Amino acid sequence: MAKFNKEIAGNENVEFIHVSLDSNEESALAWAKKENFPWLHVMKQSIAKADLAKFKTERYVPFYCFVDKDGKVLAKGSQASFAKAKEVAQ
Numbered sequence: 001m002a003k004f005n006k007e008i009a010g011n012e013n014v015e016f017i018h019v020s021l022d023s024n025e026e027s028a029l030a031w032a033k034k035e036n037f038p039w040l041h042v043m044k045q046s047i048a049k050a051d052l053a054k055f056k057t058e059r060y061v062p063f064y065c066f067v068d069k070d071g072k073v074l075a076k077g078s079q080a081s082f083a084k085a086k087e088v089a090q
Contacts, residue, residue, distance in 0.1 A: 001036060007082055009038075011089045019052055020044060 008014050016039035022028035025043050032041055042050045055073070057063040064081035066074045075084040 003082060007089075008085050011085065013088045014085045015039065017042060017052070019047060019050075019055075021057070 004016070008016065016037075018032060018037055018039055018041045020028040020032075020041060020043050022031075023044060025045075028043065029041060042052060047053050051071075054071075055065045055067065058076065062078070063076075064078045065076050066081040066084045068074055075081045
């Protein structure tokens with residue numbers, strides 16, 4: 001959250017979406033609430049419906065994938081995604 005608040009919050013060109021692979025929706029949402037995540041949450045059972053299945057994780061959590069408005073992947077991973085978000089902010 002600190003990195004988000006420092007580098008992304010307030011940037012109108014970037015929007016975060018939390019995609020949870022947790023099977024227990026209640027605990028996943030409780031965790032997101034505890035962490036004060038201000039962004040949209042998409043639960044496991046809604047991933048296909050939200051057309052997010054094409055953005056596969058890379059076996060680590062959290063996994064960041066920076067996409068443009070057309071769904072083109074511009075960066076993967078925390079460092080690259082935050083760098084791209086910073087670039088878009090300028």
